[in-house]
Amino acid sequence: MLRLEKLTKTYKTGDQALKAIELEVPKGQVLALIGPSGAGKSTMIRCINRLVEPTSGAVMLDETDLTRLGSGALRRARREMGMIFQEYALVERLTVMENVLSGRLGYVGFWRSFLRRFPQTDIDEAFRLLDRVGLLHMADKRADELSGGQRQRVGIARALIQNPKLLLVDEPTASLDPKTSRQIMRLITELCRERGLAAIINIHDVALAQMFVPRVVGLRFGEIVYDGGPNGLTPDKLTEIYGEEDWEATIQKVEGEDEIEAAE
């Protein structure tokens, strides 16, 4: 469904963040993107919905090449891709409900959105999603009154109300504590399963990726150096992705955490 063809991004400074990335994501597949800071994970996700303009290459969503779209068509294409951010990126001074409804902006005209007169179907869907992420009672609270985990749930609801085919998830757990991190990851993967969504999840926590995701792609210096199941991530592979370190502990920790999971 999503295919990256020779996707390259070179910044003005001359740094090559992505070097001719080739990647195919079939419908409904959830994929974790791991790699050290600066490997180009964030750039890659932003190149897909063109928050960052790719230098060359193609991003094929179904049969359209997103890199060639004009601004109107790009906006319509962005509706198909929900995005979830590291620091939640909620508009802090708007209410939870407004934040969720802002996911419908691509479908609603300016004046309707300006006057907050969204169609009833959108409002119902927003209520349903808030209920699904467990925040229905918070609908009229301001976003900056929420805790980190709650904010990220609102972020998820905002991405889902777009009714996307694909979720772009940028470090969803980086600002959260371990327990909340897992709840959020579980929520994202569950929702993807329920709705048959594909997702690309940037994540730096290898253990967490292995726990929830069937396919892992490792990125280093803008190149894909690993692509396979979570169990194929051997210490050698991790060394290739992240550099020299004692990886046994990390992998053991994964098993240990599974037990905790089971016990919960």
Next chain:
Amino acid sequence: MPVLEREGTQVWRRRTTGESMVRWFGWLIGVAVFVVCWQQISQSTTWFFVWDAPRIAGDIWTRATPPRWEYISKLGRPIWDTLNIATLGTLIALCMAVPVAFLAARNTTPSALFIRPVALLIIVSTRSINSLIWALLLIAIIGPGVFAGVVAIAIRSIGFCAKLLYEAIEEIDHTQVEAITATGASRWQVMAYGIVPQILPAFAGIAVFRWDINIRESTVLGLVGAGGIGLQLSSSLNVLAWPQVSLILLVILAAVVISEWVSAKVRGAII
């Protein structure tokens, strides 16, 4: 932070000899400039009047006290005019300052090369010129009166408000804007959902802050004929009616204190 070897012992100095020479030289120039300036001032001063000043000040004081309280009945309309000049001037200025600020902020300007410099020019030129000078100019153009005062205050405030506002726009959290953009929102929707909520508190703060300043400024606009209580001040001064002058000054002082109190309250309520 040099450590010098001198006669076998290490001596610590805060600066090297060269650095301290430069510093002393800088101070010397500074003092010289000040002395020259002072001489200029003292040349064009009639020192006889200055030595006489305490007596004159005492004289004015005895004439100005007590204030002519009953004159306050004539001040109602001027006070109302002053309030209107400040409030309407501020409102007009805000309406004009918002587009200018969006054109001037690096992250929202449509063209950093052509439009931004024009917006910045508007800001700096309206800001550099005091409202009294704008009032002088407007009186020459559209005649004396309250309207000239309103326009003068409005023009002067555009630059001030737009500058603070565009700085606020440049400081917004970019990821919130990114998140709205990623939903497929149009340019105007990104503005309404991503940017405006972030700068709204700053906007309200600036509005109230400027209103407070404008109350002060509009009290003296009358000195050049642009309406408000300054008109009464000016005519009382012209006929040396010191008891009226002292009453007007008290009223102005009260207006300033009240407006400062109001603006502090409103800002507290918003933020």
Next chain:
Amino acid sequence: MSHRELDDMLGKGWRKPHFIKRTWLRWLLLFGFAAYMVAAVMTIEVDWGRVYEGLDRGWQFVLSFTRPDFISRWSDIWSGLLESIVMTVAASVVGILISIPIGLGAARNIAPLPVYVICRGIVAISRALQEIIVAILLVAIFGFGPLAGFLTLSFATIGFLSKLLAEDIEAMDRVQAEAIRASGARWMQWINYGVQPQVMPRLVGLSMYRIDINFRESAILGLVGAGGIGATLNTAFDRYEYDTAAAILILIIGIVMALEYLSGIIRARVQ
């Protein structure tokens, strides 16, 4: 339970909660504001015929910016400008020097209560009195000339700078100052080592800003006879010599821009 709530909410409309929750208060404020606006606009007498005539003159004035006349009144402009600069420099130096001790005294965390009250009193008086009103009084006392302007600007500088300096000292990091005090330093040493390094960058920045303001203010003091370029400008407007007025305004804007640029560089260097 939660599904029950959801079923209740589905199909119901949703409105953004209002900023002011009490309905009657919201309407009262809205209605009050509207009523005030109507009253304010009604009482402003605008002679539209005069304004219409003025448009032509206004346009002439705008055009005169394309051909400013620096030459024919150059000696007046030059002496006025020089006087403004001289007043600015002298008043800034004196004002800054005086405002440092007053600023220290007005900071609650380092000054004893009686000193604090006196210093805050000075600050409050200086801030409440408009520059132009102070200038009028000082001209009455000391006679015409730049001395009155110099004193006015110094006085205004004290209020502005002491207040901000005091707020800065009150907001400083306690621990750093305590560490110096713990070493057994005297009061002066404590200020020099514990307080000064923390507030110095901002003091320099604020002083630069105040110099900028002083120059702008010095341009209007001439209107009341307190020296500077304002008198020349006033004459130019009175004689409808827009080309000369435009030249003066361009000079003022240019100097203000240069000062802002300079203060930007200095602030970047001290921080």
